[in-house]
Amino acid sequence: MLPLPIEKVFEFFSKAENLQAITPPELQFKIITPLPIVMGQGTLIDYKIKLSGVPFGWRTRITHWDPPYAFADQQLKGPYAIWFHTHTFADEGGRTRMDDEVLYKLPLWPLGEVAYPFVKGKVSEIFQYRRKAIKKLLGV
16 A cells, blocks of 8 residues: 555556666666657567576567556566566555556476476565565655
């Protein structure tokens, strides 16, 4: 829960460059698409990222855009076989509840499934870092 109006929270997330600021430094996350990026349905964004020291190119498309309530992005190219991330925002009396839902599948099935417990833990750590960074950057 963020003690800020939904419009302010959504505005923060509508700026792609903020994604770099809320990603753990060890991932060496870098947006390749020239900034500023106009966000909306169909927007493509290219990144570079390192997972466990292995560099990847990552491309996502904004598949759903409903300001200030929700948006979703889908990996088109990257380290996962499937990655679909939905961000939802709800106004709760001038405060904003923000929820993330990530659906992902590892590559190289069935061998990739061996890494699932490790990857699940890393994804959880990334989102814990994000929650703290968001609060700090939004001054709450």
